Amino acid sequence: MGKEARGGPGGPGALRRRLAVGIALLTASGVLALAAPGEAGAAPSRCQGRKVRTLTFSTGYVNVYKKNGTVCAITFQRNPGRNQRMSVSVQARGFVPVPAAGTRTRSIGPVQTHAGHRCVRVKGAVGRGSVSTGWILC
Numbered sequence: 001m002g003k004e005a006r007g008g009p010g011g012p013g014a015l016r017r018r019l020a021v022g023i024a025l026l027t028a029s030g031v032l033a034l035a036a037p038g039e040a041g042a043a044p045s046r047c048q049g050r051k052v053r054t055l056t057f058s059t060g061y062v063n064v065y066k067k068n069g070t071v072c073a074i075t076f077q078r079n080p081g082r083n084q085r086m087s088v089s090v091q092a093r094g095f096v097p098v099p100a101a102g103t104r105t106r107s108i109g110p111v112q113t114h115a116g117h118r119c120v121r122v123k124g125a126v127g128r129g130s131v132s133t134g135w136i137l138c
Contacts, residue, residue, distance in 0.1 A: 047072035047110045052137060055122060059129030062088060062122060066137065069116045074109035075124035081105055084127045091121045093135060 049067025058078075065072045075088040086108040091097035092115035100111045113120070119135035 047074060047112065053122075055124060055131045055133065057124070057126075057129045057131040059084075060086075060124065060126035062124035062131060064090075064122055064137075069114055070112055071115045071120045071122075071137065072110045072112035073122050073124065074107055074111075075126060076107045077105070077126050080107075085125075086127075087123070087125045089123045092116075093119045093121075097121070097123075 047063070047065035049065040049070065049072065051063055052066045053062075053064040055062040055064065060076050060078045062073050062075045071090055071092070073088050073090045075086055077084060077086065083103050083105055085101070086104050087099065087101035088109040088111055089097040089099035090111050090113050092113050095113065095118075098111045098113045100109050102108055115137070119138040121133055121135055123132045124130065
């Protein structure tokens with residue numbers, strides 16, 4: 001019996017093994033792609049919950065939402081369409097801020113943190129304009 005009949009390097013067994021390995025790799029990469037977060041913080045595409053504040057400033061505004069102890073914020077440009085440096089952050093008292101920043105034409109965020117019953121601090125900026133709260137939603 002030669003190598004080919006026993007499933008040697010060039011036989012039908014080798015082909016089956018290569019196909020099995022290829023299918024396993026494709027399946028694993030698909031599972032990883034679904035499980036891995038798409039962007040920093042794996043934030044949702046928009047905030048959930050009830051809008052609790054709108055913080056306005058000269059070049060934009062920040063909408064703040066709350067649901068089940070989670071606070072979420074998005075900064076919007078007052079006049080969308082022009083690329084501008086933007087930022088937003090939410091910080092629960094006693095924890096580090098959760099920021100997002102970049103150059104955008106309309107909005108930046110959302111960012112969110114679980115605050116429970118803690119106070120939060122929210123900051124937002126568009127170009128040279130900005131807003132920063134003290135501790136709110138206590």
